[in-house]
Amino acid sequence: xxxxxxxxxxxxxxxxxxxxxxxxxxxxxxxxxxxxxxxxxxxxxxxxxxxxxxxxxxxxxxxxxxxxxxxxxxxxxxxxxxxxxxxxxxxxxxxxxxxxxxxxxxxxxxxxxxxxxxxxxxxxxxxxxxxxxxxxxxxxxxxxxxxxxxxxxxxxxxxxxxxxxxxxxxxxxxxxxxxxxxxxxxxxxxxxxxxxxxxxxxxxxxxxxxxxxxxxxxxxxxxxxxxxxxx
Amino acid sequence: xxxxxxxxxxxxxxxxxxxxxxxxxxxxxxxxxxxxxxxxxxxxxxxxxxxxxxxxxxxxxxxxxxxxxxxxxxxxxxxxxxxxxxxxxxxxxxxxxxxxxxxxxxxxxxxxxxxxxxxxxxxxxxxxxxxxxxxxxxxxxxxxxxxxxxxxxxxxxxxxxxxxxxxxxxxxxxxxxxxxxxxxxxxxxxxxxxxxxxxxxxxxxxxxxxxxxxxxxxxxxxxxxxxxxxx
DNA sequence: TTGTGTGAAACCGTTCACAGCG
DNA sequence: CGCTGTGAACGGTTTCACACAA
Numbered sequence: 001x002x003x004x005x006x007x008x009x010x011x012x013x014x015x016x017x018x019x020x021x022x023x024x025x026x027x028x029x030x031x032x033x034x035x036x037x038x039x040x041x042x043x044x045x046x047x048x049x050x051x052x053x054x055x056x057x058x059x060x061x062x063x064x065x066x067x068x069x070x071x072x073x074x075x076x077x078x079x080x081x082x083x084x085x086x087x088x089x090x091x092x093x094x095x096x097x098x099x100x101x102x103x104x105x106x107x108x109x110x111x112x113x114x115x116x117x118x119x120x121x122x123x124x125x126x127x128x129x130x131x132x133x134x135x136x137x138x139x140x141x142x143x144x145x146x147x148x149x150x151x152x153x154x155x156x157x158x159x160x161x162x163x164x165x166x167x168x169x170x171x172x173x174x175x176x177x178x179x180x181x182x183x184x185x186x187x188x189x190x191x192x193x194x195x196x197x198x199x200x201x202x203x204x205x206x207x208x209x210x211x212x213x214x215x216x217x218x219x220x221x222x223x224x225x226x227x228x229x230x231x
Numbered sequence: 232x233x234x235x236x237x238x239x240x241x242x243x244x245x246x247x248x249x250x251x252x253x254x255x256x257x258x259x260x261x262x263x264x265x266x267x268x269x270x271x272x273x274x275x276x277x278x279x280x281x282x283x284x285x286x287x288x289x290x291x292x293x294x295x296x297x298x299x300x301x302x303x304x305x306x307x308x309x310x311x312x313x314x315x316x317x318x319x320x321x322x323x324x325x326x327x328x329x330x331x332x333x334x335x336x337x338x339x340x341x342x343x344x345x346x347x348x349x350x351x352x353x354x355x356x357x358x359x360x361x362x363x364x365x366x367x368x369x370x371x372x373x374x375x376x377x378x379x380x381x382x383x384x385x386x387x388x389x390x391x392x393x394x395x396x397x398x399x400x401x402x403x404x405x406x407x408x409x410x411x412x413x414x415x416x417x418x419x420x421x422x423x424x425x426x427x428x429x430x431x432x433x434x435x436x437x438x439x440x441x442x443x444x445x446x447x448x449x450x451x452x453x454x455x456x457x458x459x460x461x462x
Numbered sequence: 463t464t465g466t467g468t469g470a471a472a473c474c475g476t477t478c479a480c481a482g483c484g
Numbered sequence: 485c486g487c488t489g490t491g492a493a494c495g496g497t498t499t500c501a502c503a504c505a506a
Contacts, residue, residue: 062476066475079484165450189450222436280465293500
């Protein structure tokens with residue numbers, strides 16, 4: 001964590017090695033930048049300007065430049081940013097390196113299976129390595145290349161997996177108990193698709209992906225004058 | 232839009248009839264309050280305090296009270312808010328009345344079907360009344376009680392439906408052209424599940440539900456010290 | 463006395479504007 | 485000359501704090 005060249009007791013002025021913290025909206029946009037950069041790279045581009053990346057992701061040029069400060073990649077006024085370098089830097093920043101992160105999925109209902117196929121088809125730097133369910137008809141099956149285990153084995157299996165990320169796609173009633181299990185198993189980040197707010201320790205991050213809420217928001221703004229926005 | 236008792240040219244000081252505008256975060260929380268209130272009502276409660284509603288939804292009491300200002304429902308210091316009245320007021324505010332809003336779904340892949348079953352099983356005040364797809368094997372089928380029509384018929388069918396809300400669940404490549412079709416058909420609110428940012432007129436609201444982004448955010452915070460948060 | 467309703471303050475993210483550089 | 489990097493200003497949301505009501 002500490003710079004070797006750093007004098008003892010005197011904090012480094014520019015901590016180059018340790019990643020800079022960033023606000024949640026910035027993290028979200030970095031993820032979009034990453035995807036847009038991959039597309040641009042596939043299309044044959046090698047450099048990109050902030051205003052181009054902005055247009056691709058629905059942001060502003062100033063916003064892009066501000067966001068990119070945290071990943072510590074310099075752009076040139078002449079050629080813009082190097083797409084490959086920037087992609088790698090963002091990947092390292094968000095996912096801790098090229099190999100990405102591993103996640104587990106709890107709940108193999110329709111939504112869970114949709115998530116599986118979604119993340120198997122594209123390789124977003126994040127892979128689902130195991131699934132869990134209580135339904136005996138699902139346990140043992142291999143869905144989208146991912147084996148389903150009984151929920152009781154969660155703690156045991158997670159110990160060897162070393163994954164900190166989990167997806168909850170179970171009915172609302174079961175979500176809290178699943179969250180408790182996951183937290184016990186060492187999970188520190190949860191994507192929660194169940195329509196309940198989970199009670200977890202403060203060091204565990206929960207992202208509530210609330211489909212009902214998203215649709216109701218759209219319904220609200222569909223019937224009011226409002227600026228277009230992205231979430 | 233104008234109050235009948237209002238003097239001509241003089242704006243009403245307190246426009247009671249027309250709904251107050253609210254910020255996006257407030258809209259999102261109102262949706263969560265609505266769901267929590269329904270659960271509380273089903274559990275037999277009839278009144279609720281702001282701090283209780285806050286605990287149920289992961290907000291703070293002050294936040295709840297501030298949010299509820301826009302729906303113009305008064306609570307009593309002794310008994311709190313009337314759950315039934317509050318639910319009705321929020322429903323009216325978000326969805327324009329008890330009957331709710333109608334939406335159409337474009338794209339009957341795994342994600343689209345998951346959305347269908349999700350919104351058929353619970354009745355969130357929002358119903359999906361038609362689906363569209365280009366795949367001939369899907370067209371004509373009735374999935375989860377919802378008929379699938381060919382995409383070419385979208386404009387024609389939407390004319391009679393009078394729906395302003397649409398869900399895009401098609402591959403990224405097709406999303407923009409589908410959005411164009413929907414906008415032409417009069418849609419003013421879109422929930423976009425495709426991982427691209429859509430280009431739409433400024434009066435059309437787009438909510439990007441970006442599953443990759445959500446998971447990457449979780450992955451990021453799973454490996455950093457951060458406060459738990461809900462989105 | 464506890465909780466509501468709400469002005470006012472604090473906070474945080476976005477936008478502006480410009481120096482610096484290729 | 486146009487773009488990057490960034491301090492500073494701005495605007496909006498959250499939080500505070502307190503008058504008021506039951």
